[in-house]
Structures are given as C-alpha cells and as structure tokens.
Amino acid sequence: MTSSMINTLNDIVGAGTPVVSVAATELSAPDRPVPLEVRVSTPATGANLPIVVFSHGNGWNLDGYAPLTAFWASRGFVVIQPTHLDSRRNGFGFDHPVFPTIWTERITDLTRILDQLDTIEAAVPGLTGRIDRSRVAATGHSWGGQTAQSLLGARIFDEAGQVGDDMSDSRVTAGILFAATGVGGDDLHPFAKANFPFMRPSFQELTTPTLVVAGDHDQSKMSSRGPDWFTDAYTHSPGATDLLTLHGAEHSLGGIVGYEVAETTDESPERVAVIQRMSTAYLRSALRVDETSWPAARAAFTDSADPIGHVDSK
Numbered sequence: 369m370t371s372s373m374i375n376t377l378n379d380i381v382g383a384g385t386p387v388v389s390v391a392a393t394e395l396s397a398p399d400r401p402v403p404l405e406v407r408v409s410t411p412a413t414g415a416n417l418p419i420v421v422f423s424h425g426n427g428w429n430l431d432g433y434a435p436l437t438a439f440w441a442s443r444g445f446v447v448i449q450p451t452h453l454d455s456r457r458n459g460f461g462f463d464h465p466v467f468p469t470i471w472t473e474r475i476t477d478l479t480r481i482l483d484q485l486d487t488i489e490a491a492v493p494g495l496t497g498r499i500d501r502s503r504v505a506a507t508g509h510s511w512g513g514q515t516a517q518s519l520l521g522a523r524i525f526d527e528a529g530q531v532g533d534d535m536s537d538s539r540v541t542a543g544i545l546f547a548a549t550g551v552g553g554d555d556l557h558p559f560a561k562a563n564f565p566f567m568r569p570s571f572q573e574l575t576t577p578t579l580v581v582a583g584d585h586d587q588s589k590m591s592s593r594g595p596d597w598f599t600d601a602y603t604h605s606p607g608a609t610d611l612l613t614l615h616g617a618e619h620s621l622g623g624i625v626g627y628e629v630a631e632t633t634d635e636s637p638e639r640v641a642v643i644q645r646m647s648t649a650y651l652r653s654a655l656r657v658d659e660t661s662w663p664a665a666r667a668a669f670t671d672s673a674d675p676i677g678h679v680d681s682k
Contacts, residue, residue: 373642373668373669373672373674374641374642374645376668377642377645377646377649377665377668377669378645380645380649380661380664380665380668381443381645381648381649381652381661381665382443382444384439384442384443385411385412385413385414385442385443385444386411386412386413386442387409387410387411387412387438387441387442388409388410388411388412388492388493388494388495389407389408389409389410389438389441390407390408390409390491390492390493391405391406391407391408391430391431392405392406392407392430392451393405393406393407393408393487393488393491393492395480395481395484395487395488396480396484396487397477397480400453400473401453401458401460401466402453402458404450404451404477404480405430405450405451406430406448406449406450406451406481406488407430407431407437407448407449408446408447408448408449408488408491408492408495409437409438409440409441409446409447409449410441410445410446410447410492410495410498411441411442411444411445411446412494414444414498415497415498416498416500417444417445417446417498417499417500418444418445418446418500418503418504418505418651418655418656418657419445419446419448419485419499419500419501419503419504419505420437420440420445420446420447420448420504420505420507420651421447421448421449421450421478421481421482421504421505421506421507421516421540422436422437422447422448422449422507422508422512423450423452423474423477423478423506423507423508423509423511423512423513423515423516424449424450424451424452424455424508424509424511424512425508425509425510425511425512425547425625426454426510426511427454427455427456428455428456428512428625429451429455429456429457430449430450430451432449432625432626432629433449433509433624433625433626434626435623435624435625435626435627435640435644436624436643436644436647437449439644439648440647440648440651443648443652444652444657445651445655446495446498446499448481448488450477450478450480450481452470452473452474452477452512452515453466453470453473453474454467454470454474454511462563467563468563468565471511471514471515471564471565471566474511474512474515475515475518475519475535477515478506478515478516478519478537479519479537482504482537482539482540485499485501501539502541503541503655503656504539504540504541504542504655505540505541505542505543505544505651505654505655506519506520506537506540506542506543507543507544507545507546507647508545508546508548509546509547509548509621509624509625510546510547510548510549510619511549511566512546513545513546513547513548513549513601514548514549514566514567514569516543516544516545516548517543517545517548517569517571517574517578517601518535518536518566519535519536519537519540519543520536520540520543520574520576520578520607521534521536521573521574521575521576521605521607522569522570522571522573522574522601522605523535523569523570523573524565524566524568524569524570525552525568525569525570526568531570531573534573536573536576540576541576541577541654541655542576542577542578542650542651542654542655543576543577543578543579543607544578544579544580544581544647544650544651545578545579545580545581545601545608546581546621546624546643547581547582547583547586547598547619547620547621548580548598548601549566549567549569549588549590549591549597549598549600550569550591550593550596550597550598550599550600550601551568551569551571551597551600551604552567552568552569553568555591555592555593555597556590556591557589557590557591557592559590560590560591564590567590567591569600569601571600571601571603571604571605571608572604572605572606573605574601574605574606574607574608575605575606575607576607577607577609577654578601578605578607578608578609578610579608579610579611579612579647579650579654580598580599580601580602580608580610580611580612581611581612581613581614581621581643581646581647582595582598582599582611582612582613582614582617583595583598583613583614583616583617583618583619583621583622583634584613584614584615584616584617584677585616585617585618585634586598586617586618586619586621587618588619599611599613602680602682609681609682610650610662610666610679610680610681611679611680611681612643612646612677612678612679613677613678613679613680614639614642614643614676614677615675615676615677615678616634616636616639617634617636617639617677618633618634619631619633620632620633620634621634621639621640621643622634622635622636622637622638622639622640622643623635623636623637623639623640624640624643627640638676639676642669642676642677645665646665646669648661649661649662649664649665649666650662650665666679666681
C-alpha cells in the first residue's frame with residue numbers, strides 16, 4: 369500500500385485529535401464472579417459523539433487493541449472496552465466451573481455497558497452530555513467478534529439443531545467483526561465442539577449493517593475449514609453487506625491486538641494502518657457521521673495500484 373493511498377484514506381477519515389482514556393471504571397454486575405471493569409477512550413473535545421463497544425479476543429483485557437481503539441477515539445468516537453471473564457487476568461481456564469457460561473457472560477457484559485452509560489459518562493472528566501446514545505456500534509475480534517455479532521442479531525444453534533434465543537440489542541445500529549469464527553458442523557475440531565457452544569452460529573438473523581474483516585492466511589485451530597471460515601458472517605447474513613479481506617493476514621490481522629505482541633505472527637504496521645482507516649470510514653458512514661466516508665474509502669482501496677487486500681459488497 370503506497371503512502372499516497374494512506375494519505376487518501378487520511379483525507380477521508382480526518383486528522384486525529386487528542387484522546388482521554390480512563391481505566392478501569394467498575395460497572396454494576398452483582399452476579400458476576402469478578403467485577404466488570406471497562407476502559408473508556410474519548411476525544412478530548414466534541415459533542416454528539418457516537419459510541420463503539422469493543423469486545424476483546426480470548427485472554428485479552430481492556431488494555432489491548434490500542435491500535436484500533438485509540439485510533440477510533442481520535443477520530444470522534446467514544447470507545448468502551450470491557451475485560452471479559454476469559455481474560456488471563458482472571459485465571460478462569462477451560463476446566464473452571466465458570467468457563468461454560470463465559471460466552472453468554474461476554475454478551476451480558478456488552479449489554480451492561482449500554483445499560484450504564486450514565487456511570488460511564490460520569491467516570492470520564494468532561495464527558496457528561498457529549499455522547500449520542502442513538503448511534504452505537506458493536507465490534508470485536510475473534511471470540512469478541514462472536515460476542516459482538518450476537519448483539520447484531522446472530523443466534524446460536526442448540527444441540528438439537530434449533531435456533532436459540534435472540535440476544536440482539538436494538539440500541540446497536542452497526543457492527544464490525546474482525547476475524548470472527550464461522551458456522552459450525554462437521555468441520556469443527558472435537559475440542560471446539562466440546563468447549564465452545566457459540567461456534568454453532570446462525571447468521572440468517574443478523575440484519576444489522578455490518579462490516580466483516582478477515583485475513584486470507586487465517587487458518588484456525590478450531591476448524592478444518594480454510595481462511596474462508598472467517599468470512600461466513602458476510603456469506604450467510606443479510607446484514608453483513610461488506611467484506612474487507614487482507615492479503616497475507618493471519619488471525620491478528622497484522623497486529624490489531626497491539627504492536628509487537630507475541631500473538632501477532634504476521635506483524636505488518638502497514639496492514640494495521642489500512643485497517644484503522646478503513647474501519648473508521650465504515651463507522652463514520654454506518655453511524656451517520658458522514659455517509660460518504662465508506663463509499664469513498666472503498667473506492668480508493670479498490671483503485672489502488674498496489675493492493676493489500678480487496679473489498680466485496682452485496
């Protein structure tokens with residue numbers, strides 16, 4: 369990706385502004401085995417700020433994913449990141465009694481955030497009255513993608529093959545899924561079948577506007593499917609109308625979890641820079657900041673003479 373392309377995307381998403389980040393704010397979660405803590409990152413100035421809730425991947429916490437969350441906040445979004453129960457900080461391994469319910473607790477964490485925006489506003493100096501609660505996006509990476517997609521409308525098949533409860537949230541009006549797992553079935557490895565019931569999603573009910581981001585070198589240890597497994601939300605849902613595929617990207621998509629972290633096996637600051645700007649352009653359009661941002665970014669990306677990936681739309 370040439371510097372001219374980055375410059376074009378910069379023109380579309382705008383220049384960054386100073387960010388205020390506050391952690392760890394504790395929210396009410398009386399039935400949770402440990403307190404629910406969130407990080408809130410917000411522009412230092414501005415009003416009518418849209419909300420982006422971000423769900424981390426397995427093992428991470430509210431301190432991760434700064435390449436994405438800090439960038440979004442600098443471009444005008446209030447970004448809220450919980451630490452879920454599966455975080456390494458909590459020590460709940462696969463054999464812990466709480467583990468089988470963590471996937472539903474993750475979803476509840478996101479709804480708790482939306483229920484307690486007053487508390488979140490009060491925790492950040494100068495934020496009160498500056499949030500636009502009518503514009504909310506649910507986003508997440510890996511397991512966090514599954515968590516976010518439940519609020520967007522995706523459901524889970526039970527062991528009898530019946531579609532489970534609707535866990536969507538009408539307050540959420542857009543989403544981005546980064547390397548989110550695909551449909552279940554015989555391709556799932558035995559460990560995944562035994563431990564991850566959420567890996568049996570039904571995407572037909574996902575009708576909220578959503579961008580799917582995937583890497584074409586992302587080979588999961590949970591499925592015998594190839595990298596296309598991580599594009600299933602786009603393939604099978606009516607709401608996921610756009611797919612951004614990064615060439616050569618593995619599960620960390622070049623390093624969105626953080627720069628130089630051990631999990632990043634395909635480190636590429638260039639790829640991360642593109643994801644930062646393309647995802648921001650999508651959020652700007654989907655949350656009605658500037659409806660021209662995503663079409664302009666998509667066109668610029670597609671027209672690049674040195675493509676780092678490709679965009680599909682339906």
